[in-house]
Amino acid sequence: MKQLRGFKYRFYPTDSQRLELAQTFGCTRFVYNWALALRTNSYYQDNVSLTGDINCAGNPRRRALSYTDTSKALTKLKKDPEKPWLKQVSAVPLQQGLRHLNTAFQNFFKGKTKYPRFKKKANRQSAHYAPNAFKWVEGKLTLAKMSQPLKIKWSRYFTGEPKSITVSKDPSNRYFVSFLVEEELDGWQPSTEEVGIDLGIKDVVVCSNGFASGNPKHYQKYQARLKTLQRRLAKKKKGSNNRYKARLKIAKLHAKISDCRKDFLHKLSTKLVSENQAIYTETLAVKNMMANHKLAKAIADCGWGEFLRQLEYKAKWHDRKIGAIDRWFPSSKRCNPCGHILDKLPLDVREWTCPSCNSVNLRDENAALNILAVGQTVFACGLS
Ligand SMILES: [Zn+2]
Structure with missing residues (x-):
């Protein structure tokens, strides 16, 4: 049986890759937030129905903005002379961002999630690449707009071709790449239990x-340490480099706690x-x-x-x-x-x-x- 599986690895970008990624994350986030505002405004100002149905008075409302609408608007936005940076990064992650937003809206309409929220710079950053925006040759991954392959730390192997790639940076400045791969699974024996x-x-x-x-209670174990770090952070001057470093330390500890917890749950x-x-x-x-x-x-x-x-x-x-x-x-x-x-x-x-x-x-x-x-x-x- 073939299944889609995710494989996630840490990688270490070169200086130029780091810069390229920062730009891509920034543009992806900008476009996502811009499209979210666009869809929200069209809902409130123009009284269109987000689902495109009929309002309670029985009048057909104007259709809500769809993925295609936002995609067309993006093409226009890229021609804006004040936003030349939008053209410097690969177009694919920007488009994929619009797709993610569309999915977020669909989930919201189905009542599965809350209304989509703006993405923040301080949170995890990510960019999604479809196959036309990366090269996968002999186990080397090269992203669009990059000349060198990524230096990936391979912790496990997969066979099969990657269907898409997600590159991300967590708040503790670690970089990860996830491969979505269709793979044949080695079946387990059925159990009678x-x-x-x-x-x-x-x-x-x-x-x-x-x-x-x-219950290993990972959070509780590091709670005292976390409190100390948070107290130190509070004493640092806003906007200073020391404050940045203090915040990074906290993010790293959070990442450690989360990794330990996930590892425990995976084994279980x-x-x-x-x-x-x-x-x-x-x-x-x-x-x-x-x-x-x-x-x-x-x-x-x-x-x-x-x-x-x-x-x-x-x-x-x-x-x-x-x-x-x-x-x-x-x-x-x-x-x-x-x-x-x-x-x-x-x-x-x-x-x-x-x-x-x-x-x-x-x-x-x-x-x-x-x-x-x-x-x-x-x-x-x-x-x-
Ligand atoms: Zn009894």
């Missing part, structure tokens, strides 16, 4: 088979997907739980959202099933052996005795067993 998983804070994952992942998701044919989990209202400030940091440190994302795509690669069950199902409060449901179960109770059947239930494992049972029933009946 099925598992229910409960996501938590003490252990990021507890499985119905008793496995508990632990690979283990679960390789061992089980079906994995049942609760759908999480992660954002709702984040509103609880006492728990927000601890929850963010678990990376549940990222973990579920990894589970989902790895399951797809290897033909495994992920079943998400209703989050209102009382997985913790239900006694798995007998089905008795408690009125309440405070968060700090890790172990409880069922008043009905006297079973002693470990909180998380019991929840995972319930999730497994419900998942098997629901998905066997095709009720997903």
